[in-house]
Amino acid sequence: MDRYQRSMISRGSLVYDSSNGKFGIVLTWTVYGGSAPQCYDVLYQDGEIATAFENELELINENR
Numbered sequence: 001m002d003r004y005q006r007s008m009i010s011r012g013s014l015v016y017d018s019s020n021g022k023f024g025i026v027l028t029w030t031v032y033g034g035s036a037p038q039c040y041d042v043l044y045q046d047g048e049i050a051t052a053f054e055n056e057l058e059l060i061n062e063n064r
Contacts, residue, residue, distance in 0.1 A: 009054075014061040015042065017052050023060065024052075 009015065013026045024042035027049065031038050038054045 008062045009040065009057065009059055010062070013059060015040075015052075016058045016060055017042065017044070017056050018058065019052065019056040020044075020050075022046065022048075 009026055009029070011026055011028065014023065015026060016023050022044045024044040027041045027043055029038055029040045039051050040054065040057060041049060042052050042057075043049050
């Protein structure tokens with residue numbers, strides 16, 4: 001994910017998680033600062049809620 005995509009991801013955005021091959025909707029995010037990647041809480045298509053790192057996510061459709 002590039003910086004432009006990261007800035008576009010927000011609550012309600014549809015994303016694809018390459019680490020588990022699932023689509024999901026972003027619920028919240030956490031910024032730790034420094035060089036650490038942002039973390040997002042994602043509600044996946046199977047009902048699971050899990051944390052995903054920014055480098056694992058691809059923005060499919062932004063929340064408008």
